[in-house]
C-alpha cells in the first residue's frame with residue numbers, strides 16, 4: 648500500500664527529538680488528544696481526535712463552536728511531523744500523549760508550528 652502524505656495545513660504538530668526503538672521504522676497515531684484554546688474567551692479544553700475525523704465541541708464558557716480535524720502524517724526518523732490540523736475557532740496549545748503501545752519511543756517535547 649502506498650502511503651500518501653496529508654496535505655500540509657496551517658497547523659503542524661511536530662515531535663522534537665524522536666527516538667525510535669530498534670525495529671520500529673514508522674509510527675502513525677490513530678487517536679490523539681490535544682488541548683485547545685477557544686479563540687474568543689481563551690478557555691482551554693481537551694479534545695480527543697480520531698484519524699481524518701473532525702472533533703468538535705461547544706466551548707463550555709462562551710458557547711463558541713470549536714473543532715479540530717486531525718490529519719495524521721507518518722512519523723519516522725527523518726519526519727518529525729505527527730499530524731496536520733485544521734482548526735476552527737481555536738488554537739492548539741498542547742498535545743497529550745495517550746498510552747499507546749510503543750509510546751515510549753516517542754518521548755520528546757512537542758512543538759506546535761503555525762505556518
Ligand SMILES: [Zn+2]
Nearest residue numbers: 685688706709
Ligand atoms: Zn470560549
